Amino acid sequence: MNETAIPKRFLRVAALACSLILAAAWIALAADGAYVGSDKCKECHEGIVGSFRANIHAKAAYYGAKNAGCESCHGPAGAHVESGDKSKIVNPAKNSAEIASAACLACHAKGKGQMFWKGSAHDSQEAGCAACHKVHGNKAKLLAKPDEKEVCFACHSEVRASMLKRSKHPMRDSSSPTGEGKMSCSACHNPHGARSEKLIAAKSINDKCYECHAEKKAPVLWEHSPVKEDCMTCHSAHGSSFDKMLTQKVPRLCQSCHMQGRHQTGTLSTNSVYALGRSCLNCHPMIHGSNNPSGPVLQR
Ligand code: HEC
Ligand code: HEC
Ligand code: HEC
Ligand code: HEC
Ligand code: HEC
Ligand code: HEC
Ligand code: HEC
Ligand code: HEC
Ligand code: HEC
Ligand code: HEC
Structure with missing residues (x-):
């Protein structure tokens, strides 16, 4: 943890406390009267009460208590129940994302990731809990759609596009015969917030990559310094039109850094030995680091 992390954490807690107070104030304003219990709702909202029985919120232990169940999210319903007046009850969908999420x-x-919610990309863009969750529903994790990716694609269509590229992480389709769909977005991201940039649920992007590509972390005699710095220098995360999810084709990728030298410079003619086939990788295949005793030039 760096030195600025502690005050940031305090700010987050303070901001959270403020919005909780706002939410409580809203509930108190909109919904007056006493708690009446969920059974009362059945009289007029039979459908919702019936379907809500299978919901994890209904099953949770707090459901039986007086100020729990439906009213844990909608606030005390006494006045609403007496009058049937819909302005006397909180409908989170009609609140700002901030207030609805605070409830x-x-x-x-304290949940996984939710503790980093305040100020996260989604929070600050007003994509509140209801942007991804349908709490009355019964889908896994109460998501709005059965397939997690589809929830995200509603706003991140450019990521869907990268999934169709020639080289990509196997996320495309859970029913694909090629076994694609093994991973989903939350294999790398925590949509609620994270310590790292880009909602990556690990200490750093590289640490996330090492979780599944552990061999890239193993110590080597000759390191290739950009590898330990940032995998994203050469790879894209979701998919790419180039082999192995590279950001550019070899040799251009290599030449973006290696312009001083004997054979790696200049515009290589298409039938040059340095550009043909695997190009630079013909002779420098151990691009992530090498243990070759004869020297540091990334040979096998
Ligand atoms: C006497 C009948 C009655 C009872 C009992 C009742 N409601 Fe309602 N409720 C209504 C009516 C009528 C509406 C408006 C429906 C509409 O506009 O489609 C409504 C609307 C709502 C809304 C939406 C408000 C909005 O602004 O859109 C919520 C939330 C709600 N009720 C929650 C509850 C809860 C929770 C309970 C039980 C604690 C409950 N109701 C019990 C009659 C009732
Ligand atoms: C975990 C929080 C939560 C609980 C518990 C909950 N609701 Fe809701 N309710 C919401 C949210 C959020 C919305 C706004 C619509 C949405 O996002 O799905 C909503 C919307 C509504 C609405 C208006 C829109 C609609 O779907 O017709 C009614 C009526 C309602 N709830 C009744 C109930 C009743 C009755 C119960 C108990 C059986 C209940 N709610 C339990 C969170 C909750
Ligand atoms: C951008 C989409 C998105 C938003 C916004 C979002 N969630 Fe989630 N949430 C998810 C996904 C996807 C999962 C399933 C993740 C998994 O399986 O690991 C999930 C899982 C959960 C879970 C169950 C697992 C856990 O993390 O404990 C809870 C509880 C939860 N969300 C609460 C919330 C709350 C509260 C908010 C608002 C403060 C919220 N979510 C906002 C996408 C979202
Ligand atoms: C009164 C407390 C309470 C409130 C308010 C509440 N929840 Fe929950 N929620 C729970 C409990 C308890 C569980 C059961 C699992 C657990 O222990 O986390 C749960 C579970 C969940 C899950 C996990 C479902 C799964 O399949 O694992 C999601 C997602 C979730 N809530 C979203 C929400 C959202 C979105 C809201 C606001 C509209 C909300 N909750 C409001 C208490 C609450
Ligand atoms: C309601 C729209 C919406 C949904 C649904 C949504 N997002 Fe986002 N997301 C945004 C917005 C707005 C931003 C911030 C602007 C931007 O960077 O595009 C954002 C930013 C992000 C970022 C970049 C964070 C950063 O620090 O730059 C990631 C990663 C992300 N979302 C992942 C997800 C995942 C994973 C899901 C599905 C579980 C999801 N989003 C669902 C609207 C959404
Ligand atoms: C293998 C890990 C991994 C998976 C799986 C993954 N992402 Fe990402 N995502 C990343 C990394 C790493 C970045 C940061 C890229 C960068 O900084 O160049 C990122 C960036 C993003 C961004 C920010 C936009 C940008 O390009 O900077 C969004 C939005 C996003 N991802 C959405 C998604 C969605 C939606 C899914 C599921 C379909 C998904 N991601 C699956 C690793 C992943
Ligand atoms: C949750 C596990 C997981 C994480 C995290 C992960 N990967 Fe992968 N990666 C895979 C799987 C599975 C494959 C496909 C392997 C196969 O097809 O044999 C793959 C394949 C690849 C490939 C080869 C693609 C091709 O076309 O052959 C590259 C490059 C790659 N990952 C880079 C990364 C980078 C960079 C990160 C960090 C941003 C990362 N991976 C994070 C699981 C993961
Ligand atoms: C200097 C550019 C560069 C960096 C930085 C880099 N890679 Fe690569 N990576 C490559 C090249 C080039 C290939 C294709 C190698 C080949 O085809 O023989 C590749 C291939 C891969 C593959 C698929 C083949 C294999 O070796 O398993 C994976 C997985 C991979 N890289 C993961 C990573 C991870 C994880 C990181 C960060 C720790 C990383 N790469 C950093 C250039 C790079
Ligand atoms: C982001 C910049 C960057 C990219 C892209 C890159 N390299 Fe490097 N490479 C370096 C740095 C920095 C060093 C170590 C500095 C040094 O000793 O010259 C290095 C070292 C090397 C060395 C060992 C040189 C020596 O004398 O120790 C070889 C061989 C090499 N790179 C080949 C490649 C190839 C092949 C590619 C393309 C697949 C590539 N590099 C892509 C930055 C890069
Ligand atoms: C035909 C094999 C071959 C190809 C193809 C090749 N190299 Fe080399 N490279 C070598 C050998 C052998 C050395 C070490 C001997 C030397 O210094 O010339 C070397 C050394 C290097 C070095 C260390 C610094 C230097 O100049 O000595 C770098 C950096 C490098 N190569 C990058 C590249 C890049 C970038 C490409 C693709 C444009 C490439 N190489 C293509 C064989 C090759």
């Missing part, structure tokens, strides 16, 4: 955070502030 959820009253119980979920």
Whole structure:
């Protein structure tokens, strides 16, 4: 943890406390009267009460308590129940994303990732809990769609496009005969927030990559320094039109850094030995580092 992390954490807690107070104030304003319990709702909202029985919120232990169940999210319903007046009850969908999310955070502030929610990319762009979750529903993790990716693609269509490229992480289709669909977005991201940039759920992007590509972390005699610095220098994360998800084709990729030297410079003619086939990789295949005793030039 660096030195600025601690004050940031305090700011987050303070900001969270403020929005909880806002949410509580909203609930108090919109919904007056006493708690009446979920059974009461059945009289007029039979469908919702029925389908809600299978919901994890209904099953959770707090459901039986007086100020719990439906009213844990909708606030005390006494006045609403007496009058049937819909302005006397909170509908989170009609609140700002911030206030609606704060009501959820009253119980979920400590969950995996939710503790980094405040100020995260989605929070600050007003993509609140309801942008991805349908809490009345019964889908896995109460997501709005059965396939997690589809939830994300509603806003991130450019990522869907990269999934169709020639080289990509196997995420495309869970029913694909090629076995694609083994991973989903949350294999790398925590949509609620994370310590690292780009909502990456690890200490750094490289640490996330090492979780599955551990061999790239193993110590080698001759390191290739950009590898340990940032995998993203040469790879794209989701998919690419070039082999092995490279950001550019070899040799151009290599030449973006290696312009001083004998054979690696200049515009190589197409039938040059340095450009043909695997190009630079013909002679420097151990691009992530080498243990070759004869020297540091990334040979096998
Ligand atoms: C006497 C009948 C009655 C009872 C009992 C009742 N409601 Fe309602 N409720 C209504 C009516 C009528 C509406 C408006 C429906 C509409 O506009 O489609 C409504 C709307 C709502 C809305 C949406 C408000 C909005 O602004 O869109 C919520 C949330 C709600 N009720 C929650 C509850 C909860 C929770 C309970 C039980 C604690 C409950 N209701 C019990 C009659 C009732
Ligand atoms: C975990 C929080 C939560 C609980 C518990 C909950 N609701 Fe809701 N409810 C919401 C949210 C959020 C919305 C806004 C619509 C949406 O995002 O799905 C909503 C919307 C509504 C609406 C208006 C829109 C609609 O779907 O018709 C009614 C009526 C309602 N809830 C009734 C109930 C009743 C009755 C119960 C108990 C059986 C209940 N809710 C339990 C969070 C909750
Ligand atoms: C950008 C989309 C998105 C938003 C916004 C979002 N979630 Fe989630 N949430 C997900 C996905 C995807 C999962 C499933 C992740 C997994 O399986 O690891 C999930 C899982 C969860 C879970 C169950 C697992 C866990 O992390 O404990 C809870 C609880 C949860 N979300 C609460 C919330 C709350 C509260 C908010 C608002 C403060 C919120 N979510 C906002 C996408 C989202
Ligand atoms: C009164 C407390 C309370 C409130 C308010 C609340 N939840 Fe929950 N929620 C729970 C409990 C308890 C569970 C059961 C699992 C657990 O222990 O985390 C749960 C589970 C979940 C899960 C996980 C579902 C799964 O399949 O693992 C999601 C997602 C979730 N809540 C989203 C929300 C959202 C979104 C809101 C706001 C609209 C909300 N919750 C409001 C208490 C609450
Ligand atoms: C309601 C729209 C919406 C949905 C749904 C949504 N996002 Fe986002 N997301 C945004 C916005 C807006 C931003 C911030 C602007 C941007 O960078 O595009 C963002 C940013 C991000 C970022 C970049 C964060 C950064 O620090 O730059 C990641 C990663 C991300 N979202 C992942 C996801 C994942 C994974 C899902 C599905 C679980 C998802 N999003 C669902 C709207 C959404
Ligand atoms: C193998 C890990 C991994 C998976 C799986 C993954 N991402 Fe990413 N994603 C990343 C990394 C790493 C970055 C940061 C890229 C950078 O900084 O160049 C990123 C960046 C993003 C961004 C920010 C935009 C940008 O390009 O900077 C969005 C939005 C995003 N991812 C959405 C998604 C969605 C949606 C899914 C699921 C379909 C997904 N990601 C699956 C690793 C992953
Ligand atoms: C959750 C596990 C997981 C994580 C995290 C992960 N990968 Fe992968 N990666 C895979 C799988 C599975 C494959 C496909 C392997 C196969 O087809 O044999 C793959 C393939 C690749 C490939 C080869 C693609 C091709 O066309 O052959 C590259 C390059 C790659 N990953 C880079 C990365 C980078 C960079 C990161 C960090 C941003 C990362 N991976 C994070 C699981 C992961
Ligand atoms: C200097 C550019 C560069 C950097 C930085 C880099 N790679 Fe690569 N990577 C390559 C090249 C070039 C290939 C294709 C090698 C081949 O075809 O023989 C490749 C191939 C791969 C492959 C697929 C083949 C294999 O070797 O398993 C994976 C997985 C991979 N890289 C992961 C990573 C990870 C994880 C990181 C960060 C720790 C990383 N790369 C950093 C250039 C790079
Ligand atoms: C982001 C910049 C960058 C990229 C892209 C890159 N390299 Fe490097 N490479 C370096 C740096 C920095 C060093 C170590 C500095 C030095 O000793 O010259 C290095 C060292 C090397 C060495 C060993 C040189 C020596 O004398 O120790 C070889 C061989 C090499 N790179 C080949 C490649 C090839 C082949 C590619 C393309 C697949 C590539 N590099 C892509 C930055 C890069
Ligand atoms: C035909 C085999 C071959 C090809 C193809 C090749 N190299 Fe080399 N490279 C070598 C050998 C052998 C050395 C070490 C001997 C030397 O210094 O010339 C070397 C050395 C290097 C070095 C260390 C610095 C230097 O100049 O000695 C770098 C950097 C390098 N190569 C980059 C590249 C790049 C970038 C490409 C693709 C444009 C490439 N190489 C293509 C064989 C090759």
